[in-house]
Amino acid sequence: MYLRGSEWNDIYRNDFLGNEVNAKEEGVGVNMFDSRGVGNYWDDYDGGDADGDGIGDTPYEIPGDGDSKDAYPVMHPFRVPERPSHRRDLWVTLAIGGGIGMGVVIIAAMVYRHKKKQDQDDSEWTPQPFRV
Numbered sequence: 001m002y003l004r005g006s007e008w009n010d011i012y013r014n015d016f017l018g019n020e021v022n023a024k025e026e027g028v029g030v031n032m033f034d035s036r037g038v039g040n041y042w043d044d045y046d047g048g049d050a051d052g053d054g055i056g057d058t059p060y061e062i063p064g065d066g067d068s069k070d071a072y073p074v075m076h077p078f079r080v081p082e083r084p085s086h087r088r089d090l091w092v093t094l095a096i097g098g099g100i101g102m103g104v105v106i107i108a109a110m111v112y113r114h115k116k117k118q119d120q121d122d123s124e125w126t127p128q129p130f131r132v
Helices: 086-099 102-123
Strands: 002-004 024-026
Parallel strands (some): 002 024
């Protein structure tokens, strides 16, 4: 993340992974890289965690000419939750019950059609990166 002339940003609960330089500030005022005791995960953080609370014992200094730092760097990356797949479970349940009666078969067909439409819509969904 490169911040140039940008200030008063709250940047926390992010994973900075696989970058040549994770963050850099130039000509900036104040940016906050932590909030309420939680900061960011920095893959190049070399501090320790003596008490095992998952928060680094020393701040992560943001390079550049600003004075910002992450006072609470986390020791492990945050996990992005998986998208739920409850629709597939519903389809399987209704499909198994389809042999019981014609009404259930019709409901299963309607759910399948709805599921197919949603899967087409879901195929276009992609997480968008955060840009500063």
